[in-house]
Amino acid sequence: MTPRSRRRKHAISQLNLMVVGFKSLGKTSFIRMLFDTLRIRREDNIQLPASLFQTAEKPGDAEAASTKELYSFTLDVEEENEKISLTLVDCPGFIKDNELRLDVQVTEALRYIEAQFDLTLAEETKVKRNPKALDSQIHACLYFIDNANNGLTDKDIRILKRLTARVNVIPVVAKADLLTTSQLANLKKTINRDLKFHQIPVFEFAEAEEDTDIDQELEDGEEQEQTASSFQSMIPFSLIAPEDAIITDPNTSERIRGRQFPWGIIDCLNPKHCDFVVLRNVLLTSHRKLFKDRTLESFYEQYRTERLLARKASKMITKEQKKKLLEDLSEI
Numbered sequence: 613m614t615p616r617s618r619r620r621k622h623a624i625s626q627l628n629l630m631v632v633g634f635k636s637l638g639k640t641s642f643i644r645m646l647f648d649t650l651r652i653r654r655e656d657n658i659q660l661p662a663s664l665f666q667t668a669e670k671p672g673d674a675e676a677a678s679t680k681e682l683y684s685f686t687l688d689v690e691e692e693n694e695k696i697s698l699t700l701v702d703c704p705g706f707i708k709d710n711e712l713r714l715d716v717q718v719t720e721a722l723r724y725i726e727a728q729f730d731l732t733l734a735e736e737t738k739v740k741r742n743p744k745a746l747d748s749q750i751h752a753c754l755y756f757i758d759n760a761n762n763g764l765t766d767k768d769i770r771i772l773k774r775l776t777a778r779v780n781v782i783p784v785v786a787k788a789d790l791l792t793t794s795q796l797a798n799l800k801k802t803i804n805r806d807l808k809f810h811q812i813p814v815f816e817f818a819e820a821e822e823d824t825d826i827d828q829e830l831e832d833g834e835e836q837e838q839t840a841s842s843f844q845s846m847i848p849f850s851l852i853a854p855e856d857a858i859i860t861d862p863n864t865s866e867r868i869r870g871r872q873f874p875w876g877i878i879d880c881l882n883p884k885h886c887d888f889v890v891l892r893n894v895l896l897t898s899h900r901k902l903f904k905d906r907t908l909e910s911f912y913e914q915y916r917t918e919r920l921l922a923r924k925a926s927k928m929i930t931k932e933q934k935k936k937l938l939e940d941l942s943e944i
């Protein structure tokens with residue numbers, strides 16, 4: 613074992629993921645499915661939020677099962693021999709028919725992301741820094757897109773523009789089981805066209821991989837290029853979450869995390885049925901370090917600069933200017 617791989621084996625990497633999107637698109641179901649596929653290292657100290665297991669399979673359950681407020685929980689997991697402290701953050705679904713409320717909800721999600729930057733900033737400015745300080749920054753945010761729309765709506769565009777200024781955003785098509793293969797392919801194409809047309813900088817695989825060592829295992833440069841572009845071609849990733857009912861494979865009698873229809877079974881872990889397995893690998897293994905690096909080097913640095921400039925500007929303001937500003941504000 614090389615010193616590097618020995619170090620890797622013992623170090624615990626922190627990874628913080630967030631899910632956002634309009635109401636009832638399957639955000640909590642995705643977190644539940646991800647949780648269900650994890651290899652938990654320490655079961656003794658997990659505190660799972662009750663809302664994670666409130667499902668809405670029966671009519672009338674939807675309101676009770678909807679996420680009322682942002683919550684997070686942390687798990688010690690092991691993925692490909694690496695220890696990860698994984699924090700999952702679930703947000704209340706955005707409300708479509710109230711513009712003001714929608715803006716407040718997006719602001720709340722962004723405030724949470726910025727509050728984590730503030731923790732890093734506070735740690736950095738301490739005289740004696742804590743070398744074991746936790747990295748609570750949100751490294752990737754999955755944005756759930758409603759497959760009933762023909763591409764991105766104006767509201768999606770507005771939200772995505774705000775989110776992509778602060779976090780690595782990965783767009784996903786929710787409930788892909790409701791689309792045929794060609795409908796899904798067309799929707800992906802339209803979403804990509806919309807992202808490009810509106811210049812929304814969601815996470816890009818091809819570009820990002822050029823300056824990183826993530827694919828060290830792939831020695832052949834051509835193969836590396838292919839991998840990057842094949843990830844990129846999957847954007848937005850399609851997701852299908854399993855239903856509560858216990859479904860078994862008729863051939864093997866093994867449990868399947870899936871959805872059963874009169875004509876067959878969808879296996880959510882089958883890459884032919886949806887992109888969950890690929891996305892899971894991207895988040896937890898292949899691109900984990902890249903998400904973290906970009907968060908620190910790009911998003912945190914940008915936020916830090918903005919905060920320091922704002923602080924400087926507020927110090928430069930004279931007493932008279934401050935008084936006038938407060939007077940003006942009280943008249944509004």
Ligand SMILES: Nc1nc2c(ncn2[C@@H]2O[C@H](COP(=O)(O)OP(=O)(O)OP(=O)(O)O)[C@@H](O)[C@H]2O)c(=O)[nH]1
Nearest residue numbers: 635636637638639640641668678679705787852853
């Ligand atoms: N057909 C289908 N239904 C799904 C899928 N994922 C979730 N659902 C169903 O959609 C409903 C809402 O799922 P949730 O996971 O609670 O959605 P959410 O986005 O967390 O909801 P809010 O917290 O209200 O925003 C439930 O009835 C789920 O069973 C999916 O992939 N396909």
